[in-house]
Amino acid sequence: MKLAVIGTGYVGLVSGVCFSDLGHEVICVDKAAEKIERLKRGEVPIYEPGLKALIDKNTAEDRLQFTTDLAYAVKQADIIWLAVGTPSLPNGEADLSYIMEAAKEVALSISQDTILVVKSTVPVGTNEKLENLIRSHTGHTVAMASVPEFLREGSAIKDTMNPDRIVIGTRSPYAQMKLVELHEPLTSNIIVTDVRSAEMIKYASNAFLATKISFINEIANICEKVGADVTMVAEGMGQDRRIGSSFLKAGIGYGGSCFPKDTQALIQIAGHVDYDFKLLKSVVDVNHDQRYNVIRKLEAILGDLHGKSIAIWGLSFKPETDDVRDTPAYEIIVSLLERGAMVRAYDPVAADNFRRSFSALDVQYCPTAAEAAVQADALCILTEWDEFQRITLNDIQSWLKSPNLIDGRNIFSEEQVTGTEFAYYSVGRPNMNKGVKEQIPLLSL
Incomplete structure (x- = not known):
């Protein structure tokens, strides 16, 4: 099939690349000219294991293109995918302005009857709004469908090529037939629903x-x-x-x-x-407060944090990604700085993104884990990168000024901690707490 994918964020880029690897002709579209030029040069704007190899392979075999020309891509396509962002507004609602704008551009570019698939995460009822908008701007028949994504950053290619299930929401028999045919090579577990149910799933x-x-x-x-x-x-x-x-x-x-x-x-x-x-x-509420347990435990070990040097390992919200959106590290670092602590941070992949996203923070970014930890009063592990799990506690202890460790991801075992001199705190494992014996109050800051 010939596919046009509008939007080259995580979802759009990974989906388009994987469809091309299945043998389909895919054109990925984005308004950001710099991003498209990078992709044409084989540079990947996001960190996702295995993605660059698939892009190189499928562009070389002429199944994958990148362009800023939405009209060109739409005119080539049997199926059009909307995978643009729907970020949060200040009140928590999804911002639909980008997807509504993209849908209007698609409608104005359509030259034949087609299928339009909404891959973006949108509130229930959005597909109907998009359908009404498109109908008001084209005389062609557009069969609407909702096919939500269930990708995990860091394993997005695996999740795309080996999904637990595919959900297809549509009332068009033709769209259902074509989308089932498209996804059958990936899984036999295809769930067909009405559009609103697919959005809610x-x-x-x-x-x-x-x-x-x-x-x-x-x-x-x-x-x-x-x-x-x-x-x-x-x-x-x-x-x-x-x-x-x-x-x-x-x-x-x-x-x-x-x-x-x-x-x-x-x-x-x-x-x-x-x-x-x-x-x-x-x-x-629980998720927001959980981040501050790191601060509470540091204060239980060190007391007043003013003037203390705190090492941070891990800035991305999870390993195998450079994504720092709503990462716990941000609020933890802000709290440390507010208490007068000095922060030295390291992340194997996400440090540059974190520095760009939170440029106002007075943080010293270090090129290695060791440099971040050297002469620090305590080390906080906030992301469970494999690199951190390969470092021995003896090495960590030799770098730190004092053997104080807050393991926010429980990466070390009791066997590893036993026999060390660490004041060690993990999450929910009090038998491993060493150094400070008093209860740590679990109260909101």
């Missing part, structure tokens, strides 16, 4: 996963009070097939471009129909 899925994360973090906080080990609790819970083991890893909370945005958007969607989504509001 995306939000409900992300909200439920965010709920699991906040739940296990609440359990971790209780474990610290009662002397239980959250890793063992999570393992025991996860063996129940009704619960499952995924998203039960305690830490400093979720971040990124999806969970924070989608939970807030779903709260707003509920509010527009006079429903108070109390559970999801609590999920958001």
Whole structure:
């Protein structure tokens, strides 16, 4: 098939590249001329393992193109994909201005009957608004469909090529047939729904996963009070097939471009129909407060943080990505600076993005993990990069001024910590806490 993908962010770029690798002819479109020129040169504007190799392969085999000319791409396409951003507005609602603008441009460029697929995450009812907009700007028949994405940054190619399921929401038999045909090589688990249900499936899925994360973090906080080990609790819970083991890893909370945005958007969607989504509001509150446990634990170890040198390992919201959107590291660093601490930070991939995104922060960025840690009063691990897990505690201790370690992602085991001199705090594992014995208050700052 011939596909036009409008938008070259994570979703659009990965989806378009993977479709080209399946043998389809794909044109990826973006208004950002600099980004398109970089892609034409084989430069990838995002960090995603394996993506550059697929781009190089499929551009060389003439199945993948990049352009700023939306009209050109639309006229070539059997199926048009909208994958533009829907960021949060200040009130938490999804900003639909970009996707509405893109849909209008598509409508003005259509020269034949076509299928338009909304890949972007949009509130329930958005596809109908887009359809009405498009109809007002073209005389051609446009079959609408919602095919939400379920990609994880860092494993986006794997998730695209081996999805748990594909959801297709449409009332057009023709669009259903073509989209099932397109996705059948990926999985036989294809769920066909009405459009509004497909839109809601995306939000409900992300909200439920965010709920699991906040739940296990609440359990971790209780474990610290009662002397239980959250890793063992999570393992025991996860063996129940009704619960499952995924998203039960305690830490400093979720971040990124999806969970924070989608939970807030779903709260707003509920509010527009006079429903108070109390559970999801609590999920958001718990996630926000969880980040500050790092500060509370530092203060329990060091007391007043003014003038203290704090090393930060990890600036991206998760490993294998350079994405720093709503990363817990931001609020933690801001809190440290507000308390007069000096911050030295390192991330294997995301440091440049973090520096550009938060240029006002007075942070010293270091080229290596060791340089960030040298002569620091404490080290905080905020992202579970493999690189950090390969460093020995003996090495870390030799770099630090004092052996104080806040392991916000539980990357070290009890066996590794035993025998060291660290004042060590992880999340929900009080039996591993060394150095400071008093209870740490779990109160909002």
